[in-house]
Amino acid sequence: MKKSIFNLSGPILLLSTFLLFSCKEDDAPLNPEPAIGAFEDEVVVNSTFEDLDNVTIDVMQSSGLGLRTTGMTTLCAGATVNHDLNAKKITVNFGTTGCTGPQGNVRKGKIIFTYSGTNFLFPGTSIVATFEGYEVNGYKIEGRRTLTNSGVDLASSTITLAVKIENGKVTWPDNTFVTFNSDQVRKLKLGSTGYEASIAGTASGKSREGKDYSLAITQDLMVKQSCVTTGVYIPIAGILELTYQGIVISADYGAGNCDKKILITYPGGTREITAD
Structure with missing residues (x-):
């Protein structure tokens, strides 16, 4: 298995995962190696968007919009951070050359947050993130x-959040890209x-090869900040x-241990992998 070159911190990583299989004959054994490569691509997709959770927490805390917690600082x-109170708009600018955050992630470009209400702890309040030339570690992020x-x-002390990604797109340095939409x-x-x-939800999109995929969380994904x-x-x-x-x-993803092991089950076999 090739090493992942993408390392992002965020409360929630790998919201969606897809695997590609190929065989020359109907009865030929499935080769899992192409699936592992596609799996790592999807790690990148999810990492870039999940990393927004930490950025969003930082921005809300610094801007007085609630949701106080012991979140990790992600801003370099x-x-x-420019907060326009009248327009209810916050622009986070990482610059055109980029800067390196505490977790080692290099970001550049802008994230634009628009919000309703005065405190995110009030039901019905929403925060929308869009992007202008935004990249993380060389991966360009687009969508809403x-x-x-x-x-x-x-x-x-529990908040229920509806999370929707529309026209999501992650572009690799070689200009290949994944597009997707998700509801969680x-x-x-x-x-x-x-x-x-x-986390519960579904997603669908097209892979870097232009192939359609869809997925569903059949058993809620669990994340702990202590991990x-x-x-x-x-x-x-x-699952x-x-x-x-x-x-x-x-x-x-296991039964709650703070580890990086994932058990992949595919037609014809299973394989345990360790995420980088």
């Missing part, structure tokens, strides 16, 4: 990502030692099912 020293507060349970429901439990999150801070940037539990050209593949 060269980034500027909307977070909407669907409800708050004060007794359990996330339950974010806040605490003095960090957050815990569960993220130790370098485990993927879900620690939950994804991916349908690609009539083939159903699953990815099992």
